Amino acid sequence: MRIAFLYEHPTWSDQLLTVLQRRIPGIVPVNVAELRFDTDTSNCGFSAAINRINIMPSADRLPQVVFQTQHYLSWLEQSGVRMINGARAHAIGSSKAMQNGVFSSLNLAYPNGIAIYRQEDAINAAEQIGYPAIVKPNIGGSGSGISLYQNRAELEQAVQIKALDLGVDRTGIVQQYIRSDGFVYRVEVLGDALFYSIKQPVVTGEFNYCAAEGCSTDDPEQTVSTEQRATEGEDFDFCVLNNDAGGIQTHNPAPTVVDNVVRIIKASGADFGGVEYFIDTGTGQPCYYDFNPYSNFVSDGENLLGFSPEERFTDFVCHILNIGR
Ligand SMILES: Nc1ncnc2c1ncn2[C@@H]1O[C@H](COP(=O)(O)OP(=O)(O)O)[C@@H](O)[C@H]1O
Numbered sequence: 001m002r003i004a005f006l007y008e009h010p011t012w013s014d015q016l017l018t019v020l021q022r023r024i025p026g027i028v029p030v031n032v033a034e035l036r037f038d039t040d041t042s043n044c045g046f047s048a049a050i051n052r053i054n055i056m057p058s059a060d061r062l063p064q065v066v067f068q069t070q071h072y073l074s075w076l077e078q079s080g081v082r083m084i085n086g087a088r089a090h091a092i093g094s095s096k097a098m099q100n101g102v103f104s105s106l107n108l109a110y111p112n113g114i115a116i117y118r119q120e121d122a123i124n125a126a127e128q129i130g131y132p133a134i135v136k137p138n139i140g141g142s143g144s145g146i147s148l149y150q151n152r153a154e155l156e157q158a159v160q161i162k163a164l165d166l167g168v169d170r171t172g173i174v175q176q177y178i179r180s181d182g183f184v185y186r187v188e189v190l191g192d193a194l195f196y197s198i199k200q201p202v203v204t205g206e207f208n209y210c211a212a213e214g215c216s217t218d219d220p221e222q223t224v225s226t227e228q229r230a231t232e233g234e235d236f237d238f239c240v241l242n243n244d245a246g247g248i249q250t251h252n253p254a255p256t257v258v259d260n261v262v263r264i265i266k267a268s269g270a271d272f273g274g275v276e277y278f279i280d281t282g283t284g285q286p287c288y289y290d291f292n293p294y295s296n297f298v299s300d301g302e303n304l305l306g307f308s309p310e311e312r313f314t315d316f317v318c319h320i321l322n323i324g325r
């Protein structure tokens, strides 16, 4: 049995891949950042595929990788491959609009949002949502491209100079600004079960967070620059080892939150993934705002979590494919 392991970041999957390859014969790494494929479905060569692609575009990856990945995932499905996190999960992960649709269909609290593609439409959308309002690209990642507007004049000025960042597909969402209790919470699940959960403090007005790895890429105090991290391929990894930089902590979510995250994962067609939420100080309740159809592996996970996330993820894969050790 040949099983594709799909990834695109040069280093983020190294530890996981080592464990997967040790325990599951037939794992074949496929880096979608270099992907070209023969479209003949009889030539696919894989019976299953594990999708661990973070769709986030970055300076050293062409934006087209986002769309090439979508084509590949759908083509794998056409070829009859058993997908672990397939094309639908991936599509929802790359659409803030569809994520809001999932939260809404499950009757969960979420920041109201209006999907747009023309910059000028942001003004009416924000009028409807109310200020402060946020503009997010559908395909972002770690908060990239998100901006906050306190009033109509600020937004009009940005629209006038076409300063809204609607990301690589030039679509996005105007979203209600949520006043939180000062933390972002992230719950990761594998199937029906809690994988782990973390929380980290937010800095008001900053959005460029990696909630899994505990840092804000806008933080001027950081000892390693974003550029340096990108070129070294290490991105957010240092933060977890240096808790002072991001203050990442493990956290015990309420059982209802875990249930809701499992419902979100299933409604998104995913097998595993993570959901971010705030505690909305207006209601005192969780407000769900982001779904990521891949699991983040916090660096030094064993020390932070008390178990090896790589081994546990591999247990999960073995269980659903009924293979391995
Ligand atoms: N509606 C909102 N109100 C207030 N802050 C927000 C809101 N949405 C996002 N943020 C902040 O911006 C960060 C990134 O937003 P998110 O939707 O997770 O984007 P990405 O997909 O890029 O991770 C969040 O972790 C949070 O700190």
Ligand SMILES: [Mg+2]
Binding pocket: 142, 143, 211, 276, 290
């Ligand atoms: Mg996020």
